[in-house]
Amino acid sequence: HEAGPTFSSDDGFFTFKPDGRLVMDFTGTRGSDYDARNLSGSQVNSVRLGAEGTMGKLGYHFEVDFAGNKTSLKEAYLSYATPVFGLPSKFYLGNFLKDLGTEGSSEGVTTPFMLRNAAATVGEPVNSYFGLGGEWKIFGPDWHYSLSVSGNSPAASTTGSETDSVAYLTRAHWNPLKGGDGFLHVGAWYYYEKIGNGVASINNTPAIALDYNGNLAVSASSIADPTQDRGVGYELGGVYRNFWAMGEYGKRTIDSSSVDAVTRHGSSLAAGWMITGEKPGFSSRGGNWQGVHVSDPLTSGGWGAFELAARVDHYDFTGAPRGGKGISYTLGLNWYFNDWSRLMVNYIRWYTDNKVGSYQGPDWGNSLGVRAQVVF
Amino acid sequence: HEAGPTFSSDDGFFTFKPDGRLVMDFTGTRGSDYDARNLSGSQVNSVRLGAEGTMGKLGYHFEVDFAGNKTSLKEAYLSYATPVFGLPSKFYLGNFLKDLGTEGSSEGVTTPFMLRNAAATVGEPVNSYFGLGGEWKIFGPDWHYSLSVSGNSPAASTTGSETDSVAYLTRAHWNPLKGGDGFLHVGAWYYYEKIGNGVASINNTPAIALDYNGNLAVSASSIADPTQDRGVGYELGGVYRNFWAMGEYGKRTIDSSSVDAVTRHGSSLAAGWMITGEKPGFSSRGGNWQGVHVSDPLTSGGWGAFELAARVDHYDFTGAPRGGKGISYTLGLNWYFNDWSRLMVNYIRWYTDNKVGSYQGPDWGNSLGVRAQVVF
Amino acid sequence: HEAGPTFSSDDGFFTFKPDGRLVMDFTGTRGSDYDARNLSGSQVNSVRLGAEGTMGKLGYHFEVDFAGNKTSLKEAYLSYATPVFGLPSKFYLGNFLKDLGTEGSSEGVTTPFMLRNAAATVGEPVNSYFGLGGEWKIFGPDWHYSLSVSGNSPAASTTGSETDSVAYLTRAHWNPLKGGDGFLHVGAWYYYEKIGNGVASINNTPAIALDYNGNLAVSASSIADPTQDRGVGYELGGVYRNFWAMGEYGKRTIDSSSVDAVTRHGSSLAAGWMITGEKPGFSSRGGNWQGVHVSDPLTSGGWGAFELAARVDHYDFTGAPRGGKGISYTLGLNWYFNDWSRLMVNYIRWYTDNKVGSYQGPDWGNSLGVRAQVVF
Incomplete structure (x- = not known):
């Protein structure tokens, strides 16, 4: 089954596939020293409408x-x-998901955990995961290469x-290794970004446990008058039968016209097991997560696919005088009903040590999240 | 004719129906003692895009x-x-229209008048008609029952x-009675709501005559520091051939940590006549409004269906020291072109007696509204 | 090829065509005396989703x-x-593009340049190109006539x-002339607008070179307490084989309850050449731009169509004490890949002489814009 219907004109010239997405989260946090962090709540994380297709070669x-009633x-x-x-x-023109490591280049509905890893989160540039510009991708038998130039993603x-x-x-x-049983993945990424005059400061506060x-976030502390930044990342991992493992490291250096340059580090180590025997969703072609093909879908009378996965993430913003740090240990169980819908349960044991904001000092806690998603 | 086309994958596994809606209002008010209430204007009340369908059993x-340029x-x-x-x-997970009485549980495009009745409007909880959570519905031969737990609808x-x-x-x-000629409807609903800390006050000002x-609204006056509320409603009515009548009463009690508990009442009495002989749109299965099936559609060369209806609504917020009250008498003529489009004319003779705000004291006036809608 | 697929119910009664649009601009400006005007940047100018079709005769x-993350x-x-x-x-009810001259009545994706002409921009009423109301259009063999009454377009x-x-x-x-080789076009429009009480002032600052x-805009200066306005426009032009020319003049007079009436003028003179021999996109039926039919589309192995066009625009707000003026010379090259996608390059030599705001006095500069668009 393909994920959703594709419509064609009679001569096959024009094709049109409606795109839709619904992602809902139910989350709770306990154990923080700060009452205001011990919240429960639910949200629609993502609701999308769209279209894709071809007009001849184009x-x-x-x-x-539309999540959060915002466009x-x-x-x-x-x-x-x-x-x-x-x-x-392939050439792209427009607003696209940048090729920023294994998880930055993956749609959020395909990654094995409910949050992207720390390497991508810490390493991402000012203009974030999406960018408006041009990209070129080329694929060899056991490699791929990409190059892009992009400005701000469509702003407010x-x-x-x-x-x-x-x-x-x-x-x-x-x-370097690729066979019927799996493959070894080695990757790297680098960017240089000239920061626009309108950016008076950079102030990242990534969520450490669910959205x-x-x-509940790590405070990187604000960097005034940024002029340019560079990011670099390294990826090492692989897939063997129904097992996978991936380590990723990201570093970002921000230059400023008024304060010293600041360097930040994020790293992530993760592994997973498709209990029901499917191949993991990590693609050897694109070097990113692309979804699991379920052998025995719930919707055809089977039990779907189950995956057990664990991850450790480190957020290190201590290169700045008032930058914080954080660690999270995530245990995840994914139940793939079929190729386009899954239920995720994430348990996160987290730690933050912020130097600024309302939640300073060492703080440990536990969060539990359940996500239901359907994507076509 | 079904309202809109449904597309299927070749094996019938995946179905997809685009959903769309367009509702336009042209309204005017005269006769108020306050010039600022004697307004004329038009608005797009609702424009929607969406999709529905199945993936196997799911x-x-x-x-x-997108009305009002907001999402x-x-x-x-x-x-x-x-x-x-x-x-x-049937089980639901996500954001759904709650089963809140005959009109709260009905989509706004199916109710016989341009505004929902006072019982639903006064009785609705903080988190309104929609809620994000889970619901279970079960249907007997002459009854239905539902139970739901839901948090805030997706917020700002x-x-x-x-x-x-x-x-x-x-x-x-x-x-209790159900036959070929019609049925008698008896219903009731109850909710308990634990109000989140973020709600500093409850301040309802429902529109009394068109949106x-x-x-032009009744001022319930603000209730500070609400902690919890409860609502209860009773429904009694029925359908006989091409006639219908429905009475509904709703009560809401709000507890506060700083002021006395407040009780509010809303009631509505309505009746209608499908002049052209169609069955009224009120469903004996779901106990709500679900649209009229037009015998002789305009779009097939006929005249469509006509309905004449009248309603009295009482809004009573006088349980609070500064709560207002209001009455409205609505006369409606509905012209159903076909199963998915109709033209509505509502004349409302209204009365408000507000204790707070810019429009205090007894005020009588008349409003006229015309609505054109298409829904698929 | 039609632009996009149309779906029908089995009996042809219901038709549904998904509408989509993607317009991206890459722009830069140099040569202004003001550094802040010498900007480069890209934007998604328009992203649309929608639907159109029929339900019988309706x-x-x-x-x-959704451009700019706004709805x-x-x-x-x-x-x-x-x-x-x-x-x-044809009768229209709802929110429609008004019949405001050759370019005001044309969708922005069909006009030969990246910005609408000065006649439409200066002449448009308070409630702009779209309006919510009713319209009637009638078409003779060599003429058309339209009449509309419309309120505010759906507001914030x-x-x-x-x-x-x-x-x-x-x-x-x-x-007055119409034959196989082309036609002569003569047109005029007039509106009267009663301005709502909520409009405290009118303050137009149209972009003179790209969006x-x-x-980079002409400052009309603010007109306080407007009560009503009138607009009038004249159109003269035509199409001969693969050449076209169009002159348009627009005038708007604004009455105020506190200052003298103000008159504004905008004019535009443009001509173009379909290098590859296609008929220009200007329609003799509707008297507006409706898109080019490409003989040899890129997507079918051809080269697409090329158009070379030039335009002079005058913006004259000097009827107000502090109103500015502006001139722009635009040279455009359009590459139509096929009937629904094109690449535009616009070079603009512009001049503004503003009396208010941050960019006062005579200022000359050059802007370059590239636009990629696909519309179905």
Whole structure:
């Protein structure tokens, strides 16, 4: 089964597939020294409508997210596939998900845990996971390479009164071993970003345990007058039969015109087991997460697929005078009903040590999240 | 004719129906002692895009509303239909319209008047008609029962810094008489809601005559520091051939940590006549409004269906020291072009007696509204 | 090829066509005396989802735009086509693009340049290009006539506390010459608008060179306490084989209860050449731009169509004591890949002379814009 119906004109020239997505989270936190962090609540994490398809050789794809009663433009690009040096290659123009490591380049509905890993979260540039610009990807038999130039992702206003930040990003991966039973994955990414004048400061506070709880975050502390930043990441992992493991490290250095340069580190170590024997969702072609093909779907009378996974994440912002740090241990159980819907349970034992904000000092706690999602 | 096309994958496993809605109001008010209430204007009341369908046994439905250039998430749930005790039964997970009486549980495009009745409007909990959570419905031959637990409907922000309000709602209806000529409807609903810390006060000002005019509302007056509330409602009515009548009463009691508990009452008495002989749109199965099946649609060369209806609504917020009250008499003429489009004309003679705000004291006036809607 | 697939119910009664649009701009400005005007940046200019189709004799069409992460309702109407005096005629109810001259009545994705012309921009009423109300259009063999009454387009809020502005607009065009090789176009439009009490002032600052740069605009200066306004426009142009030319003049007079009446003028002179021989996109039936039919589409192995065009625009707000003026010379090259996608390059030599705001006095500069768009 394909995830959703595709419609074609009679001559096959025009194709159209409606895109939709519904992701709901039910979460709770206990054990923090701060009462305001011990919250329970539910949210619609993502609701999307969109379309993708082809008009002859030209591809199009756009999706708009409406979670939180806000409109947020996600994928919005034209693509053109054509061989380069005899190899499959694709060009993108528009707003696309950047090729930022194994998880930054994966849609959030395909990653094995409810939050992206610390390497991507800490390493991402000012203009974030999406960017508006151009990208080129080329695929070899056991590698891929990408190069992109992108400005700000569509911002809160369509009117500019400042020049955009512009990021130059490149990434490659290689499979030194690749066979019927699995593959070894080695990858790296690097970006340079010229930060626009309109960015007066950089102030990241990534969520350390699920998205809902706004009080539960690591405070990187604010960096004033940023001028440029660079990020680098390394990936090492692989898939063997129905097991997978992935380690990723990300580093970001921010230059400022008024304070010293700041370096941040994020790292992640994760492993998983498809209990029901399916191949893990990590792709050897794109070097990212692309979803699990379920052998015996619930919706056809089977039991679906089950996955057990664990991850350790380190957030280190201590390169700045008032930067905090955090650790999270996540245990996840994923129940894939079929190729497009799953139920996730994440238990997170977390630790933050913030130097600024309302929740300073060492704080340990536990969070539990349940996510139901359907994507087509 | 079904309302809109449904698309299927070749094996019938995946179905997809685009959902769309367009509701436009043209309204005017005259006769108020306050000039600012004598407004005319038009608005797009509702514009929606969405999708619904099935993936095997799993159902999905989501709709997003864009009226007022704002994004507002409406239906967004997964459903699963399975017999319980040998009876048809359905489970919902996500954001759904609560089973709050005859009109609260009906989509606004199916109710016989342009505004929902006073029983639902006065009785509804903090987290309103929609809620994010789980629901179970079971249907007997002449009754239905439902039970739901739901938190806040998706709010203005996806980040929580407070625990949600949580509502526990149950409703049942029974048809003591049911035959080929019609049925008698008896129903009741009850909810208990634990109000989240983030709700500093409850301040309802329901529109008494059409949606557009923001100055024309009953002021319930603000209740500070609410902790919990309860609602109860009773329904009695029925359908006989092409006639219908329905009385509904709703009561809501709000407890506060700083002021006395407050009780509010809303009641509604309505009756209607399908002039062209169709069965009224009130369903004996769900105990709510579900649309009229037009015998002789305009779009097939006929004249469509006509309905004449009248309603009296009482809003009573005088249980609070500064709560107001209101009465409205509505006369409605509905012209159903076909199963999915209608033109409504509502004339409302209204009265408000507010104790707070800009429009205090007894005030009588007349409002006229015309609504055109298409829904698929 | 039609632009996108249309789906029908089995009996052809219900039709449904998904509407989508993606428009991306990459722009830069140099040469201004003000550094803040010399910006570069990219934006998603328009992303739309919608639907259109028929239910028997009734047509429906709605589109929602999500550019800038904002929700903006565009087309949202029902239509009914029926002969009047034996001539084709159409009625619209809802939110529609007004028949405001050759470019105001054209969708932005069909006009030959990236910005609409100065006649439409200067002449448009308070409630802008779209309006919520009713319209009637009738088409003769070599003319059309339209009449509309419309209130505010759906505004930022669905709740009204002021009466709407209401515009009465009429337009006609005539083709005194019309043959196989082309036609001559003569047209005129006029509106009267009663301005709602809620409009405290009118303060237009139209972009003179591309949409992105918020600092690069002509300042009309603010007109306090407007009560009513009138607009009039004249159109003269034509199509000869693969050449076209169009001159348009627009005038708007604004009355105020506290200052003298103000008159504004905008004019535009443009011409173009379809290098590859196609007929220009200007329609003799509707008197507006409706898209080019490409003979040899890129997507079918051809080269697509190329158009070279030039335009001069004058913005004259000097009728007000502190109103500015502006001139722009635009050179455009359009590459139509196929009937629904094109790449535009616009070079603009512009001049502004503002009396208010941050960019006063004579200022010359150059802007370059590239636009990629796909529409179905």
